[in-house]
Amino acid sequence: KQEVTQIPAALSVPEGENLVLNCSFTDSAIYNLQWFRQDPGKGLTSLLLIQSSQREQTSGRLNASLDKSSGRSTLYIAASQPGDSATYLCAWYSSASKIIFGSGTRLSIRP
């Protein structure tokens, strides 16, 4: 069964810290991987998309990496702010032509 695992499930850190969220997937034959954030009761906002031929993508304080050989992706958030508090989900588009989401990491940044 194709799965996506996100660790940790929840994380609470003080403002200003750098942090890493992890995502692992079971099939190395991916087409792309996306990181999303979801605020309570809302839809998802795409943060970064990494194509299968790429190793990383950067946007502002966010950096996402992809290692297909190990089946892992990481989202690095620099200098965290209270506005970063949200649930972060990764999703990969698999060789079976379906998008599969992880269960998410609930992030809380303490002022």
Added chain:
Amino acid sequence: KAGVTQTPRYLIKTRGQQVTLSCSPISGHRSVSWYQQTPGQGLQFLFEYFSETQRNKGNFPGRFSGRQFSNSRSEMNVSTLELGDSALYLCASSLVPQGTNEKLFFGSGTQLSVL
């Protein structure tokens, strides 16, 4: 530029009824996909439509169906509602089909409660 619009925002139905949800994609986007989000199962893919044709379907029973119109707007229908169908239903749009390295843009969802 308007985002993805989903209507209604909230819906309450009883078991056995049917429901239709609507999704208007971003102007120019031709791919619309639907997802079910529950606390227990997380976010799961229902189906994707591109140019009025269903491209992919997730592992959901036949009670879940959808369609896409020539203006790219999409509807999702659930017949014979069950308690377990209570969920946040999200739709997303993109310029081209999934898997072609285009970001997905999500609506705010329809919160369906089945009593």
